Amino acid sequence: MKKKVVIVGAGMTGLTAANDLAAKGFEVVVLDKGRGVGGRLATRRLGASRADHGAQYIAAKTPAFQAFLTDLQKQGIVQTWQVNDRQHQRFVGTQGMSGIAKAMAANLTVQLQTKVQKIDENMVVTENGEQYAFDYLVLTMPVPQIRSLLADSAIALTEAEQQILDAIVYEPCWAVMGETPYSLALDGGLAPENSPVAWLVDNANKGITAQTTFTLHASAAFSKTYLEESPEKVQALLLEAAQPWLGNGPFTHLQIHRWRYSLAAQRAETPCLALENSPIWVGGDAFGVGNVEGAFLSGKALADALAT
Ligand SMILES: Cc1cc2nc3c(=O)[nH]c(=O)nc-3n(C[C@H](O)[C@H](O)[C@H](O)COP(=O)(O)OP(=O)(O)OC[C@H]3O[C@@H](n4cnc5c(N)ncnc54)[C@H](O)[C@@H]3O)c2cc1C
Structure with a gap:
């Protein structure tokens, strides 16, 4: 048995x-x-657009993981994605990061x-x-x-x-997503220093959606301070902090998500x-x-x- x-x-x-x-x-x-499957490999629908709101990209250092990603690449489930000023190769899901988990779950019994x-x-x-x-x-x-x-x-x-x-x-992380009609000069992905904004990316640049659709991750320090604050207030604070890159909108299909556990820091x-x-x-x-x-x-x- x-x-x-x-x-x-x-x-x-x-x-x-x-x-x-x-x-x-x-x-x-x-x-x-x-x-859905995926956990922190997470992708949301925003109207007709899509945004990854958990893990943003994957880097592979070990041969076992490299081989796994190469196999997924051959199946069209991941593709490489280059952030402009970074050296290492990164991978993203062609249908968003949750697409990786969906492919992995295809032959499993998942409740x-x-x-x-x-x-x-x-x-x-x-x-x-x-x-x-x-x-x-x-x-x-x-x-x-x-x-x-x-x-x-x-x-x-x-x-x-x-x-x-x-x-x-674990570190917490507040994530905000939204569409804007304008293209954004984010150089692939931005990781500003000394800002409540730790990461800002246009999901269209990752190839998972057509219209400019940003994902904003707050810094661990900001997320800790405002962890129990109302989503509406946190969203307003983060959009204000991201104004130098996002401008004043208009934004559509705005969504916010509180990750109590994002990266395992220790x-x-x-x-x-x-x-x-x-x-x-x-x-x-x-x-x-x-x-x-x-x-x-x-x-x-x-x-x-x-x-x-
Ligand atoms: C905002 C953010 C940004 C990140 N950026 C990156 C990045 O760019 N690159 C990178 O490599 N990693 C990144 N990560 C980390 C990466 O996403 C995680 O390390 C990885 O996905 C963890 O996978 P896991 O299977 O261990 O856990 P999880 O993905 O958390 O899976 C755990 C699952 O357990 C389920 N679960 C919990 N409790 C129960 C219960 N009681 N009963 C049933 N089910 C339950 C949950 O629903 C979840 O699906 C990021 C994470 C976040 C949140």
Whole structure:
């Protein structure tokens, strides 16, 4: 009988682990609370336009990730994208960053809008009361959410495991998106210094939409200060700060999103963690090198660790 693996999270980590584990002969189901796959590989519709509002581009340093991206490039799922004054090659999704996750999920069993609320022995229980039995459980959500789930489920951690999870820190990020009728002189992407604006890009320049559609990411310092502020106020402050580059509009289809967990600023050294006292493996971009590449490598490491 095939061993059953439940993976919580359909982001880069969870989807990588799921594909590898399915190829190794496990029966895999992926659960995600979102309406679509991708997690922080996120793309929004704004009227007829599209904007990436999570990860902006991907860089690959390891041969394994380079090979993965080359394969996706051959399938037309990613393309290279060059920010003018940067040296390294970057990749973006041809249909937006979420398109990468959609392609990765194509042959998997993924249950969306399924929020895991509790782990009860060898069963996960969702907020709607559904139960999924597992032989092995893989958790790939941002670590504060993993910690809450483990605590709510009264899963005992060793002192060392507790210390590893407690030391992980994420930065928050407010993101604003909108269309404007004018072209913007953003040189591909702008990363202003000493500004509430940390990143500004025209998604048309990335080739994922026709009309000028900007994504603005606030700095970690600004996002921390205004984390609990109303979205309307934050949006107004950020558009004012971006006025030198965006002008005064008119803007259409404005949207704002609060990422409580964006980049994992302080990470665990190892690419994943096997809990000593339960059949639970923990991974994500907070384990190893970080970013989308770190999530991919963590997913690979989870599958390898679980299979051995
Ligand atoms: C604003 C921003 C900008 C970024 N820029 C870049 C960049 O330019 N380049 C780069 O490489 N990286 C960037 N990143 C980081 C990158 O997006 C992440 O490192 C990577 O996508 C993390 O993947 P993951 O699978 O580990 O986690 P996630 O993508 O967060 O996936 C976790 C999934 O778990 C789900 N989930 C959570 N709780 C539950 C639950 N209880 N039940 C069910 N499902 C649940 C979530 O819905 C989510 O889909 C950025 C991130 C943000 C937010």
